Amino acid sequence: MGWNSWNAFSCAVTEEDIRSAADRLVETGLRDAGYEYLVVDDCWMDDELDDGYLRPHPEDFPSGIEALAEYVHDRDLKFGIYSSAGRVTCQGYPASLGHERKHARQFADWGVDYLKYDNCGDHEGKDALARYSAMGKALAKVDRDIVYSICEWGRNEPWRWGRNAGGHLWRATHDIVAKWSTEDTEFGLGIADIIDQMDDRDIAPSHGPGGWNDPDMLQIGNGPDSGQSKLEDVTVERGLTPAEERTHFSFWCLFAAPLMAGNDLVEMDDRTLALLTNEDAVAINQDPLGIQGTRDGRLGETEVWSKRLTDGRCAVILFNRGRTPATIETTVETVDMSVDAATYTVEDVWEDDEWQTSGTLHATVDPHDVALFRVSPE
Numbered sequence: 047m048g049w050n051s052w053n054a055f056s057c058a059v060t061e062e063d064i065r066s067a068a069d070r071l072v073e074t075g076l077r078d079a080g081y082e083y084l085v086v087d088d089c090w091m092d093d094e095l096d097d098g099y100l101r102p103h104p105e106d107f108p109s110g111i112e113a114l115a116e117y118v119h120d121r122d123l124k125f126g127i128y129s130s131a132g133r134v135t136c137q138g139y140p141a142s143l144g145h146e147r148k149h150a151r152q153f154a155d156w157g158v159d160y161l162k163y164d165n166c167g168d169h170e171g172k173d174a175l176a177r178y179s180a181m182g183k184a185l186a187k188v189d190r191d192i193v194y195s196i197c198e199w200g201r202n203e204p205w206r207w208g209r210n211a212g213g214h215l216w217r218a219t220h221d222i223v224a225k226w227s228t229e230d231t232e233f234g235l236g237i238a239d240i241i242d243q244m245d246d247r248d249i250a251p252s253h254g255p256g257g258w259n260d261p262d263m264l265q266i267g268n269g270p271d272s273g274q275s276k277l278e279d280v281t282v283e284r285g286l287t288p289a290e291e292r293t294h295f296s297f298w299c300l301f302a303a304p305l306m307a308g309n310d311l312v313e314m315d316d317r318t319l320a321l322l323t324n325e326d327a328v329a330i331n332q333d334p335l336g337i338q339g340t341r342d343g344r345l346g347e348t349e350v351w352s353k354r355l356t357d358g359r360c361a362v363i364l365f366n367r368g369r370t371p372a373t374i375e376t377t378v379e380t381v382d383m384s385v386d387a388a389t390y391t392v393e394d395v396w397e398d399d400e401w402q403t404s405g406t407l408h409a410t411v412d413p414h415d416v417a418l419f420r421v422s423p424e
């Protein structure tokens with residue numbers, strides 16, 4: 047769990063934005079809710095390498111990365127940075143292909159705790175496994191624990207080789223945008239598109255402690271242009287409704303996905319904070335079994351999804367993709383509930399309500415919304 051600069055600041059990010067984000071993670075209670083890693087995405091570096099080494103951008107990051115990492119660590123947060131497994135980053139800055147050992151040592155010396163490693167720039171004819179393993183090996187050699195986040199957009203099925211390349215998480219899908227769904231002609235993927243791909247790709251078996259499928263960062267609290275390169279000419283008209291944001295967060299919790307907030311923390315409203323810090327939803331996300339929830343069934347535009355939890359419990363999503371309210375019903379036999387009981391307690395996470403059932407689970411769900419239950423055998 048953490049926060050990444052890309053969706054809110056894109057290529058305009060400065061060290062001041064990162065310092066404010068660090069302060070806000072603490073002041074708002076996000077850090078204490080679990081959002082621990084603060085990651086600077088693309089565009090922190092200067093236009094040229096210096097003898098093969100990366101240099102911070104002199105105007106946007108004048109104090110340097112080591113000082114910034116120290117500022118972040120002083121607030122009991124972890125510090126992350128970005129590079130690419132190509133000659134340049136997605137925004138055209140120098141990257142790490144061919145310089146893996148130098149850069150890994152540099153990151154370790156600076157106090158970096160997390161590396162997001164992208165897929166842009168000339169690959170010099172090397173395949174993804176070779177390029178990502180080279181950085182994985184370089185990180186393993188340095189005297190510092192660095193979480194290795196592989197970001198090749200799910201293109202080469204990283205769920206098959208990400209662990210072997212030294213990765214701890216890997217993007218399973220293309221870039222997220224703050225929309226419900228996108229047309230082929232638009233940049234990125236909407237929330238509903240990603241939910242579909244996470245299930246269609248059948249990748250849940252490769253997900254678990256130490257190696258996570260990553261459906262990309264959170265777009266909660268963001269406008270519709272968020273997370274898009276400043277170099278792309280895009281026109282977008284819609285963001286997410288409150289129901290769609292709730293659906294987004296509920297699914298990322300059900301997927302046991304990395305939760306990287308991506309909103310401007312200085313401008314954050316109460317609704318966004320309440321969603322990101324809902325204790326029951328975060329507990330479902332952080333459940334120690336680390337299971338990626340999957341779809342149990344579909345009827346028209348309604349769907350039932352579930353995820354097995356510790357202590358014989360189960361998280362259930364009743365999802366309405368349609369445009370009118372729908373009553374959705376399932377049973378404990380249908381969802382991934384490992385324990386039989388005569389009675390089950392159902393906690394409704396978003397309604398903050400609780401009741402008992404002998405096996406039926408149901409709710410009336412608004413369009414593009416979900417009911418999120420935690421079900422416990424008695």
Ligand code: GAL
Pocket residue numbers: 052087088135136137164165166197199220221275
């Ligand atoms: C994309 C990546 C985004 C962001 C961007 C920066 O490839 O998927 O999450 O890092 O590059 O340019």
